[in-house]
Amino acid sequence: xxxxxxxxxxxxxxxxxxxxxxxxxxxxxxxxxxxxxxxxxxxxxxxxxxxxxxxxxxxxxxxxxxxxxxxxxxxxxxxxxxxxxxxxxxxxx
Amino acid sequence: xxxxxxxxxxxxxxxxxxxxxxxxxxxxxxxxxxxxxxxxxxxxxxxxxxxxxxxxxxxxxxxxxxxxxxxxxxxxxxxxxxxxxxxxxxxxxxxxxxxxxxxxxx
Numbered sequence: 001x002x003x004x005x006x007x008x009x010x011x012x013x014x015x016x017x018x019x020x021x022x023x024x025x026x027x028x029x030x031x032x033x034x035x036x037x038x039x040x041x042x043x044x045x046x047x048x049x050x051x052x053x054x055x056x057x058x059x060x061x062x063x064x065x066x067x068x069x070x071x072x073x074x075x076x077x078x079x080x081x082x083x084x085x086x087x088x089x090x091x092x093x
Numbered sequence: 094x095x096x097x098x099x100x101x102x103x104x105x106x107x108x109x110x111x112x113x114x115x116x117x118x119x120x121x122x123x124x125x126x127x128x129x130x131x132x133x134x135x136x137x138x139x140x141x142x143x144x145x146x147x148x149x150x151x152x153x154x155x156x157x158x159x160x161x162x163x164x165x166x167x168x169x170x171x172x173x174x175x176x177x178x179x180x181x182x183x184x185x186x187x188x189x190x191x192x193x194x195x196x197x198x199x
Contacts, residue, residue, distance in 0.1 A: 008180035015173030042094035061155040074151040
């Protein structure tokens, strides 16, 4: 799972039928220091996240489909939680 | 899933039987600001996307799910055509919002 920030959303009319009725978010994965980690991705929303939220992102098909509740659907990323805080042990960078 | 733009299409006469009749598109991955990023790839298509359209595509085993019960050996498939994007990136200064709390050494 990755730490990420919701930076926007996306509207699509023409899409796979199993994607209907679910919010599609643009999500930017983050490093621990809050900087961007690679490019932003498109993820389905399983927890009603909004723009600006720091969230937990799964990037594997089975977990994403299970979280969104659409089995056998072409979904490979989903937002599955909000992050309230992160504690690191001293000396870890 | 990832954002991309359709920049071409691919023909193949000899291919896996499960892929017969499927469209194959050349996709350029994009950032949310619609700048090109990374290398182009070939995707199957389940939406009917045309040249120049902004799409999103799924990677991995999930790429074969739109074609069930057929299981084409695809690892990327276009699964939606993007109508609009709303991007609200926080200013750089706000990157320290929700900082990581490092425990003080005791």
